[in-house]
Each structure stands twice: as C-alpha cells, then as structure tokens.
Amino acid sequence: MKTSPLLFLVLNFCLAALARAETLIATSTPPPSAVPLIESVAIDGGAYRFTVETTDAPDLTDWSHRELIPALQKWYPLIVKMLPSEGYAAPKTFSINFVNSYKGVAATGGNRIECNPAWYRGQLKGEAIGSLVHELVHVVQQYGHARQPGATHAPGWLVEGIPDYIRWYLYEPQAHGCEISPKNAATARYDAAYRVSANFLNFVITKYDKELIRELNTALREGRYDPELWKTRTNHTVEELAEEWKKALEVGGPPPPQ
Numbered sequence: 001m002k003t004s005p006l007l008f009l010v011l012n013f014c015l016a017a018l019a020r021a022e023t024l025i026a027t028s029t030p031p032p033s034a035v036p037l038i039e040s041v042a043i044d045g046g047a048y049r050f051t052v053e054t055t056d057a058p059d060l061t062d063w064s065h066r067e068l069i070p071a072l073q074k075w076y077p078l079i080v081k082m083l084p085s086e087g088y089a090a091p092k093t094f095s096i097n098f099v100n101s102y103k104g105v106a107a108t109g110g111n112r113i114e115c116n117p118a119w120y121r122g123q124l125k126g127e128a129i130g131s132l133v134h135e136l137v138h139v140v141q142q143y144g145h146a147r148q149p150g151a152t153h154a155p156g157w158l159v160e161g162i163p164d165y166i167r168w169y170l171y172e173p174q175a176h177g178c179e180i181s182p183k184n185a186a187t188a189r190y191d192a193a194y195r196v197s198a199n200f201l202n203f204v205i206t207k208y209d210k211e212l213i214r215e216l217n218t219a220l221r222e223g224r225y226d227p228e229l230w231k232t233r234t235n236h237t238v239e240e241l242a243e244e245w246k247k248a249l250e251v252g253g254p255p256p257p258q
C-alpha cells in the first residue's frame with residue numbers, strides 16, 4: 001500500500017513526539033526502587049563500616065558502587081587520622097542516605113548523612129564526591145559534646161571552614177575551589193565560613209603552622225577553643241592574621257607551600 005503524504009506527515013510527527021517523550025523520561029526522576037537498595041561497606045578490614053542507601057534514587061546505585069564508595073573508603077580513615085584527640089574515638093559506623101524528602105544538598109546529624117538525589121544527579125562529574133568528603137569531616141568532628149564547666153562553643157566558621165579546607169586543599173587541590181581573586185580580597189572575611197575560611201586556614205597553615213588543623217580540632221572538640229590559640233600558635237592575633245591574609249590575596253593569593 002502506498003503511504004499518503006498526509007499519513008507520512010502524521011507518522012513522522014508521532015515518531016518525533018515519541019523521541020521527545022523518551023528524552024523527557026531519561027532526564028526525569030526515576031521512581032524509587034520497590035526493594036531497599038542498601039550497600040554495606042567495610043573500611044580497613046572492618047575497623048569502620050558504612051552503608052549507602054539509594055532506594056529513592058536507584059539510578060545513583062552504580063555510580064555509588066564504582067566511584068563514591070572507593071573514595072570514601074580511602075578518605076574516612078585519613079580524616080580520622082587528621083583529627084585525633086586524646087581519649088576520642090571517631091564513629092565506627094556511619095550512613096549515607098539519598099532521600100528525595102531532603103531538599104538541601106547534604107547534611108550530617110551525628111553519624112547519619114542525608115543527601116538530595118536531584119542535586120547529586122547533576123554533579124556526578126563535578127562536586128558530588130567532594131561534598132561528601134566535607135560531610136565525612138562532620139562525622140569525625142563531633143563537636144559540641146564537651147560538658148565541663150566553662151566549655152566553649154565551637155564557632156560556626158571553623159565548624160564549616162575545616163571540612164572545606166580538608167576537601168578543597170587536601171582531597172581535590174586540582175579543582176582550586178577556594179580561590180579568591182585580588183578584586184574580591186577587600187571584602188573577604190576570614191570568618192565567612194566554608195571556602196573563604198578554608199582559604200584563610202590554608203594561608204595560616206602554609207605560612208605559620210603545619211599543625212594548625214589538628215590543634216584547632218582538639219580545642220573545638222574538647223570545648224576549649226579560645227581566640228588566644230591563634231596568638232599562641234603564630235604570635236599573631238586572628239585579626240592580625242586576617243589583615244596579612246587579605247594583603248596577600250590582593251597581590252595574588254597565599255605564599256606557595258614550603
């Protein structure tokens with residue numbers, strides 16, 4: 001039977017519509033798995049264990065298995081070693097849960113990390129693993145438990161600056177994720193948290209004190225952080241260090257590592 005021009009047009013239109021529909025299906029959120037998808041992982045022969053749950057986001061299961069899990073198996077014990085303190089044992093177990101109900105990027109409460117699958121889906125080749133290295137630092141930090149009389153509160157800029165220092169300067173230095181351009185130097189604040197504070201910490205570590213992160217972490221965890229610590233460690237107040245840091249940023253960043 002000879003196809004009429006009209007039928008041919010309609011057929012082509014339908015095929016084009018079908019192709020569009022397939023594209024839409026491929027980029028939309030897949031339905032949650034009917035069975036729980038939880039991978040249980042051992043680190044260092046079982047010294048630590050964690051689970052990754054992708055029941056809500058089955059499309060992330062393969063990436064988690066191939067890329068995320070090996071990176072975290074390597075980095076959790078490294079972070080534990082970087083942040084020791086006397087009598088302290090980092091959590092032996094933790095969990096990473098991709099849940100559609102969580103609408104931020106990722107958050108850690110105790111040893112449970114919640115992640116937003118929609119954000120991770122768009123960052124598999126970008127920030128996905130680095131953001132979880134940041135969350136692992138929160139699992140190890142466990143600040144805020146010191147109960148002795150006079151225990152000090154851990155300032156938020158350090159609680160968030162330390163994870164971003166470890167993430168951007170140690171885990172993925174090639175990404176240059178914390179750079180501050182000379183034109184932004186004047187408005188940079190050392191206590192702005194996250195990447196800006198990480199840049200400040202890197203400046204002080206590079207120029208004055210290779211043990212700064214360990215010392216800060218111990219003081220913060222034990223409830224005895226005091227701004228005097230900067231003076232004790234570097235002979236400069238944190239404000240003096242911040243001025244020096246900003247001057248270095250204005251001429252192109254911190255000194256090269258020694």
Ligand SMILES: [Zn+2]
Nearest residue numbers: 134138160163
């Ligand atoms: Zn954080």
